[in-house]
Amino acid sequence: MQQEISGSAVISLLVDNESGALARIVELFSGRGYNIQSLTVAPVDEQGTTSRVNIVTTGTPSAIGQVKVQIERLVPVSRVVNLSDAGPYVAREMALVKVVSSGESRTEALRIAEAFRARAVDTTATSFVFELTGSSDKLDSFIDLMRPLGLAEVSRTGVASICRGPKTIQNF
Amino acid sequence: MMSTTAHAPTTTALSGAEVLMRALIEQGVEVIFGYPGGAVLPIYDALFKQSHIRHILVRHEQAAVHAAEAYARSTGKVGVVLVTSGPGATNAVTGLLDAMMDSIPLVCLSGQVPTALIGNDAFQEADTTGITRPVTKYNYLVRRPEDLAPAVHEAFAIARSGRPGPVLVDLPKNITVGDAPYIGAQDIRPRTTKVRTQPEREAVARAVAAMKGAKRPLFYTGGGIINAGPQASEALRRLVDMTGFPVTSTLMGLGAFPGTDKRFLGMLGMHGTYEANLATHGCDVLIALGSRFDDRVTGRVNAFSPGSFKIHVDIDPSQINKIVHVDEGIVGDVGAVIDMMIEEWEHQPAATHEADLAAWWAQIEGWRALDCLRFTQDGAADAIIKPQQAISRIYELARETRRETYVSTEVGQHQMWAAQFFRFDSPNRWLTSGGLGTMGYGLPAAVGAQVAHPDALVMDIAGEASTLMNIQELGTIAQYRLPVKIFIINNHYMGMVRQWQELLHGSRYSESYSDALPDFVKLAESFHARGLRVTRLDELDNTIRQALAHDGPVMVDICVAEGENCFPMIPSGAAHNEMILGPEQESSGAEVSTEGRMLV
Numbered sequence: 220m221q222q223e224i225s226g227s228a229v230i231s232l233l234v235d236n237e238s239g240a241l242a243r244i245v246e247l248f249s250g251r252g253y254n255i256q257s258l259t260v261a262p263v264d265e266q267g268t269t270s271r272v273n274i275v276t277t278g279t280p281s282a283i284g285q286v287k288v289q290i291e292r293l294v295p296v297s298r299v300v301n302l303s304d305a306g307p308y309v310a311r312e313m314a315l316v317k318v319v320s321s322g323e324s325r326t327e328a329l330r331i332a333e334a335f336r337a338r339a340v341d342t343t344a345t346s347f348v349f350e351l352t353g354s355s356d357k358l359d360s361f362i363d364l365m366r367p368l369g370l371a372e373v374s375r376t377g378v379a380s381i382c383r384g385p386k387t388i389q390n391f
Numbered sequence: 392m393m394s395t396t397a398h399a400p401t402t403t404a405l406s407g408a409e410v411l412m413r414a415l416i417e418q419g420v421e422v423i424f425g426y427p428g429g430a431v432l433p434i435y436d437a438l439f440k441q442s443h444i445r446h447i448l449v450r451h452e453q454a455a456v457h458a459a460e461a462y463a464r465s466t467g468k469v470g471v472v473l474v475t476s477g478p479g480a481t482n483a484v485t486g487l488l489d490a491m492m493d494s495i496p497l498v499c500l501s502g503q504v505p506t507a508l509i510g511n512d513a514f515q516e517a518d519t520t521g522i523t524r525p526v527t528k529y530n531y532l533v534r535r536p537e538d539l540a541p542a543v544h545e546a547f548a549i550a551r552s553g554r555p556g557p558v559l560v561d562l563p564k565n566i567t568v569g570d571a572p573y574i575g576a577q578d579i580r581p582r583t584t585k586v587r588t589q590p591e592r593e594a595v596a597r598a599v600a601a602m603k604g605a606k607r608p609l610f611y612t613g614g615g616i617i618n619a620g621p622q623a624s625e626a627l628r629r630l631v632d633m634t635g636f637p638v639t640s641t642l643m644g645l646g647a648f649p650g651t652d653k654r655f656l657g658m659l660g661m662h663g664t665y666e667a668n669l670a671t672h673g674c675d676v677l678i679a680l681g682s683r684f685d686d687r688v689t690g691r692v693n694a695f696s697p698g699s700f701k702i703h704v705d706i707d708p709s710q711i712n713k714i715v716h717v718d719e720g721i722v723g724d725v726g727a728v729i730d731m732m733i734e735e736w737e738h739q740p741a742a743t744h745e746a747d748l749a750a751w752w753a754q755i756e757g758w759r760a761l762d763c764l765r766f767t768q769d770g771a772a773d774a775i776i777k778p779q780q781a782i783s784r785i786y787e788l789a790r791e792t793r794r795e796t797y798v799s800t801e802v803g804q805h806q807m808w809a810a811q812f813f814r815f816d817s818p819n820r821w822l823t824s825g826g827l828g829t830m831g832y833g834l835p836a837a838v839g840a841q842v843a844h845p846d847a848l849v850m851d852i853a854g855e856a857s858t859l860m861n862i863q864e865l866g867t868i869a870q871y872r873l874p875v876k877i878f879i880i881n882n883h884y885m886g887m888v889r890q891w892q893e894l895l896h897g898s899r900y901s902e903s904y905s906d907a908l909p910d911f912v913k914l915a916e917s918f919h920a921r922g923l924r925v926t927r928l929d930e931l932d933n934t935i936r937q938a939l940a941h942d943g944p945v946m947v948d949i950c951v952a953e954g955e956n957c958f959p960m961i962p963s964g965a966a967h968n969e970m971i972l973g974p975e976q977e978s979s980g981a982e983v984s985t986e987g988r989m990l991v
Contacts, residue, residue, distance in 0.1 A: 238532065239520055250525050281712065288709035292584050294529040294549060
């Protein structure tokens with residue numbers, strides 16, 4: 220059998236909003252040795268009874284295929300889509316980035332933030348908190364650029380994702 | 392939570408415990424295996440006040456689960472367990488995982504401290520849903536009275552749907568004490584995992600086309616056929632009649648196809664027969680029906696059945712391509728798939744490989760002629776009994792009784808010998824812990840089988856070490872006068888551990904000697920059972936006959952040769968065509984790779 224190449228995938232699922240549902244999903248990953256790079260979860264319907272979970276995972280295509288079918292076995296999960304495998308999709312993440320600096324570095328940080336369309340949501344004489352939304356790659360490079368300019372703290376949401384076009388998670 | 396389409400509150404207020412009883416009765420429950428305690432006292436009180444459900448009091452909660460497993464496995468019904476909070480629930484964990492691994496439908500009801508105390512480290516509190524999440528198909532903590540009946544109904548639906556498994560319902564004491572509305576099963580829409588039972592016609596047609604073109608075909612059948620019900624076993628027999636293909640089975644699948652049929656090659660895998668394993672290695676089309684390519688079956692995965700076109704039928708999509716890449720995966724109820732295979736076989740043009748099939752059978756008969764299960768028994772009257780001799784004689788003599796027979800086992804060498812020597816002609820007769828390999832399974836399993844089939848012959852083929860793990864169930868056997876026959880194959884060792892130590896660890900028998908054993912005869916007698924012991928060959932048959940003829944429980948201590956190993960054997964990390972046939976071929980341990988030694 221040929222060697223498979225490991226890659227990353229975004230899996231989106233709909234789950235009944237009940238106690239223990241998230242634990243089931245997370246424990247499935249840890250129990251079976253799968254990897255979670257990021258995870259987001261929030262209710263998405265009017266009554267708040269259904270939550271959407273987005274998981275970024277890495278693995279070979281067959282391992283990711285196994286992840287999907289294993290999640291499908293969970294009773295409260297009603298839908299599972301591997302977005303990376305199902306056509307074009309949008310994946311976005313938000314970060315809050317704290318930079319503590321003064322003088323030259325402070326101006327440079329502000330200049331780069333502008334180029335990235337990051338907003339300063341908190342400003343003091345010695346610090347900024349930038350809010351930045353975009354792909355995970357974009358967030359990574361912004362954070363890399365801030366590192367020599369006084370990067371002090373990062374808080375990221377993990378990825379929210381949705382497929383492009385009129386199709387929804389319900390249509391897969 | 393599942394949706395309820397209508398609330399149908401009853402006029403007279405029922406307590407939660409009474410609602411629970413009513414839901415169990417509506418689900419057709421006849422027997423509960425359990426053990427009382429503080430948190431379940433209201434349930435035991437409700438149980439006391441009704442007459443539909445019988446309660447079997449076990450002596451340890453693990454045994455309650457194994458008994459319920461055997462009850463389920465031997466009847467096709469859902470087994471029910473009732474345990475208290477805290478230690479009651481944690482003691483049940485091993486049994487739940489055992490049922491999970493072997494796909495046995497169970498509902499386990501556990502008591503819990505009142506909802507107001509949850510999280511306060513209350514007396515006998517455990518995070519039972521947290522602890523049992525990975526060992527159940529699903530579990531519930533019932534927090535509101537109106538959720539109680541729907542949770543119970545849904546639990547049964549989940550336990551029996553698709554690939555069956557255990558479901559736990561955790562019941563806080565205030566929920567069972569307080570009033571709760573009764574909601575009938577028809578008034579809820581249970582969520583179950585998304586199950587496809589009817590297979591895709593095109594996939595089955597492609598599979599049958601491959602079968603028609605096969606020169607060296609083989610059916611590899613598993614426990615899924617047993618779970619699919621007796622009609623699936625019937626369908627398998629028809630399909631084998633039509634195709635004339637050979638059949639091998641996993642440990643869990645024994646009995647789905649008659650063990651005495653010429654087309655049955657015996658079990659495959661680590662302690663499978665020579666003919667089954669070489670056929671698996673050499674076949675050109677492998678048809679896996681309700682089996683899951685367990686590591687005990689495949690041996691070294693990259694050398695498993697290397698040249699074959701593989702068809703895999705399973706109701707659980709996650710099993711397909713999990714371990715072995717297959718060419719045709721079919722999701723569906725294995726009985727429905729076999730029925731469709733039969734239709735397709737009749738419908739598609741006739742196979743043209745009659746001569747090839749005959750040549751394949753000739754090759755198989757050549758392997759079979761090696762008689763890989765042979766062993767040498769010294770024929771002297773006072774000769775030490777070989778364990779294989781003991782087990783094969785139990786099989787033959789039990790067969791002579793012509794009674795409906797159920798066989799449970801503990802785990803280890805005796806289990807593998809029983810799997811090799813017992814030839815089951817019907818499904819649901821063989822009760823063994825396959826996936827988890829739980830020592831101590833057999834005695835409580837015999838309890839469950841005998842409760843389900845009071846007039847049948849129920850035997851536990853046991854090892855002296857395993858059986859001690861749940862020996863307290865002799866009390867249950869005595870209380871309910873269950874005429875279980877326990878045959879202890881006593882070699883004074885944890886035999887399989889000893890065997891691996893001999894083969895892989897330079898015969899350093901580290902902690903595997905069964906020291907300070909009880910006198911099993913006196914032990915049996917102290918539990919009001921009959922105790923027998925046999926040490927010489929000339930007394931073996933007579934002792935077994937005596938045990939079988941006794942109308943109460945019997946424990947037979949069969950003292951056997953200590954150093955016997957279970958063959959054939961595929962050493963860990965080896966391929967099917969590298970099996971060891973007997974002691975003359977035993978490796979020194981140096982030949983087993985480090986990789987192989989790492990496998991369990």
